[in-house]
Amino acid sequence: MVEPLLETRKLCRYFGGVKANRDIDLRVMPGSITSLIGPNGAGKTTVFNAITGIFAPTSGEVIVRHPRLGTRSIGGWRPDRICAFGLARTFQNIHLFADLPVIDNVKVGLHPRTRRGVLSAIFRTPGFLREEDEIHAAALHYLAFVGLLEAEHDLATNLAYGDQRKLEIARALATGPVLLLLDEPAAGMNPTETLALMELIRKIRDAGVTVLLIEHDMKLVMNISDYVYVMDHGELIAHGPPVAVRSDPRVIEAYLGPGGGEHGHG
Amino acid sequence: MRHLLRFFPLGDAIAAGRWGVVLSSVAVVALLLALPWLTGDPAAPSRWLSGCESRVVNVTLFVVVYAVLALGLNIVVGYTGLLDLGYVTFLATGAIVTFDLLLLVRTPEGLALRVGENAGLTGQPVFGFDGSIFVIMLIAGTICALIGLLRGIPTLKLTGDYYAIVTLGIAEIVFLVYLNESAFTGGAFGMKLDFAARPTLPWFEDGQWRWVKLYHDTGAFYLLALAVLGLTVVLSDRLDRSRIGRAWAAIRLDETAARACGIDVSRYKMIAFAVSGFLGGVGGALYAIWAGTVAAKSLDIWQSILILCAVVLGGMGSIRGVLLGSAMLFSLRELLRETISVGGLELRVPPEASFLVYGLLLIFVMRFRPKGLFPRGSGESVPVSVREEKELLAAPAHLYTLAPAEPTETGHG
Numbered sequence: 001m002v003e004p005l006l007e008t009r010k011l012c013r014y015f016g017g018v019k020a021n022r023d024i025d026l027r028v029m030p031g032s033i034t035s036l037i038g039p040n041g042a043g044k045t046t047v048f049n050a051i052t053g054i055f056a057p058t059s060g061e062v063i064v065r066h067p068r069l070g071t072r073s074i075g076g077w078r079p080d081r082i083c084a085f086g087l088a089r090t091f092q093n094i095h096l097f098a099d100l101p102v103i104d105n106v107k108v109g110l111h112p113r114t115r116r117g118v119l120s121a122i123f124r125t126p127g128f129l130r131e132e133d134e135i136h137a138a139a140l141h142y143l144a145f146v147g148l149l150e151a152e153h154d155l156a157t158n159l160a161y162g163d164q165r166k167l168e169i170a171r172a173l174a175t176g177p178v179l180l181l182l183d184e185p186a187a188g189m190n191p192t193e194t195l196a197l198m199e200l201i202r203k204i205r206d207a208g209v210t211v212l213l214i215e216h217d218m219k220l221v222m223n224i225s226d227y228v229y230v231m232d233h234g235e236l237i238a239h240g241p242p243v244a245v246r247s248d249p250r251v252i253e254a255y256l257g258p259g260g261g262e263h264g265h266g
Numbered sequence: 267m268r269h270l271l272r273f274f275p276l277g278d279a280i281a282a283g284r285w286g287v288v289l290s291s292v293a294v295v296a297l298l299l300a301l302p303w304l305t306g307d308p309a310a311p312s313r314w315l316s317g318c319e320s321r322v323v324n325v326t327l328f329v330v331v332y333a334v335l336a337l338g339l340n341i342v343v344g345y346t347g348l349l350d351l352g353y354v355t356f357l358a359t360g361a362i363v364t365f366d367l368l369l370l371v372r373t374p375e376g377l378a379l380r381v382g383e384n385a386g387l388t389g390q391p392v393f394g395f396d397g398s399i400f401v402i403m404l405i406a407g408t409i410c411a412l413i414g415l416l417r418g419i420p421t422l423k424l425t426g427d428y429y430a431i432v433t434l435g436i437a438e439i440v441f442l443v444y445l446n447e448s449a450f451t452g453g454a455f456g457m458k459l460d461f462a463a464r465p466t467l468p469w470f471e472d473g474q475w476r477w478v479k480l481y482h483d484t485g486a487f488y489l490l491a492l493a494v495l496g497l498t499v500v501l502s503d504r505l506d507r508s509r510i511g512r513a514w515a516a517i518r519l520d521e522t523a524a525r526a527c528g529i530d531v532s533r534y535k536m537i538a539f540a541v542s543g544f545l546g547g548v549g550g551a552l553y554a555i556w557a558g559t560v561a562a563k564s565l566d567i568w569q570s571i572l573i574l575c576a577v578v579l580g581g582m583g584s585i586r587g588v589l590l591g592s593a594m595l596f597s598l599r600e601l602l603r604e605t606i607s608v609g610g611l612e613l614r615v616p617p618e619a620s621f622l623v624y625g626l627l628l629i630f631v632m633r634f635r636p637k638g639l640f641p642r643g644s645g646e647s648v649p650v651s652v653r654e655e656k657e658l659l660a661a662p663a664h665l666y667t668l669a670p671a672e673p674t675e676t677g678h679g
Contacts, residue, residue: 052526083528095523097516101646108516112528113665114509118537121508122501128508129269132648135509137658138665145668155644175528176667207668 003065005030005210006051006087006179011060011075013043013050020046022234024060026212028179028227030067033201033211035221035242038231039254044214045092047231048181052089053079066178084112088177090168092184092214098157102148105156105167106139109174139174145207146170146200162193169200179210186217198224222246230254268654275500278507282649298492301326302485319483325600327482330491331552333592336576337498337585338545343574344583344642345506346538347518349430352417352437353573356543358444358565359413360406360550364465365457365560366450367405371396372463399465399480399490399555407547414543418536425521437570444562456561465555482556491552498545502585505541507647514538518583568621572599575624579631581638590640595624 004027011024020043028034036044050057056076065071066086074082083089088109097105114135120128143149146166151159156167165185172180182201186194198220205211215221221228221242228245230238232254238245245251271277279287306317317323339353395401421432444451451457464479469486471478480487505511513534516524524531554560572595580591602620606613615623631639650658 054522054525078530079525080528080530083526089526091523091526095520095526097519097523099519099644100512100515101644104512104515104647107647108512108524108527108529110665111509111513111516116509118505118510118541121510122504124273124504126269129272132508133658133661134663134665136648136650136655137661137663140655140659141663141666142668153646171527173668176665204668209668 002029004028005065006212007061007063007065008047008051009061009063011047011050011062012058013046013055014058019234021050021057024231024236026229026236028210028212030065030178030210031205031208032226033205033213033224034227034229035213035215035225036229036231037215037218037221038237042231042254043234044231045183046234048089048183048214050075051082052087052181053077053082064179080112083175083177086176086178087181088172088175088179089181090165090172090183090185092187094164094168096156096164096168096171098155100156101152102154102156102159102167103136103139103143103152105171106142106174107135109142109171110135110138111175113176142170142174145173145203147196162189162197165189165197166200169204173204173209177209179212180204181212181214183214184216185213186215186220194220275496278649281654282651284649295496298326302488315485318485318488323488324483325597327488327491327556328600329593329596330495331549331556332573332576332596333589334491334495334498334552335546335549335573336580336588336592337495337502338542338549339573340577340583340585340588341502341505341514341542341545342538343577344581344588345511345514345518346535347514348425348535348538349427349574350433350542351430351567351570351574352433352435352440353542353546354565354567354569355413355417355437355440356410356546357550357553357569357573358440358560358562359410360547361554361557361560361565362444362451362457362550362562363406363409363547364402364551364554365452365459365463367402368397368459368463368465369457397463397465398477399467399551402465403494403548403551406551407544410547410550411540411544414539414546415536417543418539422532422535434567434570437567441562441566444565451562452560454561454563456559456563458559459554480555482558487555491556494548494552498548499585499589501541501545506583506585510534510537512647572596572624575628579628579638581641583642584638584640587638587640587642591638594639595627598623598627 006026006028008024008026011021012019013021024047036047038044049055051062060075061073062075063071063073064085064087069085072085074085097108114131116128116131140149143152146169148163148166148170151163156164159167169182169185186197189197194217201211201213201224213221213225225242228239228242229236230245230251237250237254238248268281271281276288276291302317302320302323303314304317305320305322306313310316335353335357338356339350342348342350417436421429424432445453464481466477467480467486467490468475469478478486513524513529516527516529517531517534521531576591576595577588579595580589581587599620602615602623
């Protein structure tokens with residue numbers, strides 16, 4: 001039996017009296033695209049933040065089975081350590097390095113996989129220059145992968161909205177993740193851009209990176225997900241393959257209100 | 267071949283074909299080296315050496331010393347994006363350490379000294395060290411780097427105004443300690459370097475190399491100060507355009523995103539504090555020799571503010587900007603000390619009023635050029651030509667872990 005790559009056990013996150021997450025049990029299988037959906041304010045981003053260490057879980061466990069680095073309980077680790085362990089993320093409100101060129105944004109992403117320090121930088125040792133070349137080449141490859149090679153020299157802030165999302169994905173991929181957490185990557189995209197994004201997410205999965213996705217766009221979620229978790233009011237209310245979740249009365253109620261199912265939904 | 271070129275200063279600019287940068291850098295260095303000759307006395311046995319005693323060179327030295335300090339502050343303010351209001355701590359520590367070391371090895375009383383008491387006495391070398399300026403700068407820099415790290419512990423989690431206020435507070439504490447610990451600092455009277463206690467430097471004199479005593483108005487000190495500034499520029503530039511510099515930029519622009527990219531923010535802030543402190547200590551040592559006296563009283567908050575002004579005026583994070591800002595601000599400071607005689611009237615700006623002029627200057631710059639006179643460029647950390655880029659793309663990429671879904675897509679030009 002294949003064990004999940006990421007598993008949360010009774011993950012809770014409270015803010016004072018507000019129970020943003022209660023007993024969240026997620027299982028993300030390796031090689032899958034798993035989605036986390038739910039109405040606004042359901043606590044999806046809080047789950048992401050607790051997994052990636054932006055803040056520590058109040059209680060519960062986060063377990064990652066890294067194929068090369070082994071199994072670790074990462075709950076409470078610092079975000080940079082979690083990233084270096086192979087969990088990369090993007091943000092709902094884009095967090096790019098706005099004043100840096102596109103390529104340097106990706107180069108920052110390569111940070112956890114490179115080593116050279118102060119002295120080799122000052123003396124420009126052969127090792128330093130070799131590593132800089134490798135960083136440059138890898139950054140170009142990641143840009144090509146998301147289709148931003150042409151925009152290499154532009155400032156990140158001057159990119160179109162959809163391209164900024166792509167750049168954030170390229171930067172996250174550059175950290176060398178086994179699991180990529182995407183927080184509403186299609187927000188603010190037009191249907192054509194969303195379609196291209198869907199292709200990109202599939203391409204990432206096919207390249208061997210497992211994807212955990214928060215998304216509002218139902219068409220996107222139902223089309224590409226292997227498995228879907230549904231949250232409402234800080235709790236998981238349903239999970240299963242997209243077809244099963246789509247017809248689950250609790251999910252319909254959460255999205256459309258009581259009785260909403262009578263009118264059907266898309 | 268490309269790596270060999272990039273090993274040398276300006277190699278990056280040459281490789282990228284940025285000839286404007288190359289030519290202007292060479293021109294500035296040539297001008298600085300020729301300056302004593304230009305201002306020297308044509309009748310003197312050595313025109314260049316006589317020029318080192320001129321007022322112009324003396325003011326230039328003042329600018330050079332403060333430019334080293336401004337570049338040091340720029341590491342934290344310009345690269346890492348933290349507003350440091352306590353940089354004078356490093357200047358004061360570097361200067362005081364320099365004097366203490368010299369008094370220790372060159373006067374029998376050691377550190378328990380007051381102004382004037384050490385006249386004409388020579389001390390004993392310690393471990394063969396008898397006042398070499400290189401060793402002094404290294405020790406002063408190292409001590410200041412350690413202070414930078416120590417100061418980093420309580421300020422590590424602070425950003426923005428909070429960081430500024432805490433650094434200001436720590437600088438005030440250090441200021442008061444130095445003012446009162448007169449055994450080490452000379453207290454309110456300060457310390458003075460006389461003939462016997464001068465540091466030494468190898469210098470070619472009378473047809474041979476020998477260790478000579480270093481004075482502020484000698485060719486040796488002028489060249490030393492220029493060399494230190496040159497090395498500081500190279501060091502700043504290389505750190506800025508490296509993995510370290512990109513980590514600093516990431517912290518400056520978005521700390522959350524920096525963490526999400528696997529950057530240990532605390533570690534890279536500490537590196538910035540240490541490097542910045544080191545340069546402050548070296549600058550402080552140069553300042554001590556240039557000034558000849560160090561009074562803890564005069565190394566107060568205004569020194570921090572002035573150095574910060576030079577950084578902001580020129581452009582935070584821009585080496586050219588910081589150099590230009592230092593040149594403007596500190597030469598202006600010396601100019602304002604001049605007395606002008608107009609028709610029998612002695613015109614002079616009171617020292618306190620000179621700050622009015624800096625304030626006005628800063629207001630104008632902020633109004634018309636809010637990012638500084640010479641703002642930080644938005645170029646890539648490592649400019650690579652199109653041809654080199656093709657080669658890099660064709661070579662096996664060890665750091666690229668994704669197998670491209672369609673190999674044809676990466677064959678880009």
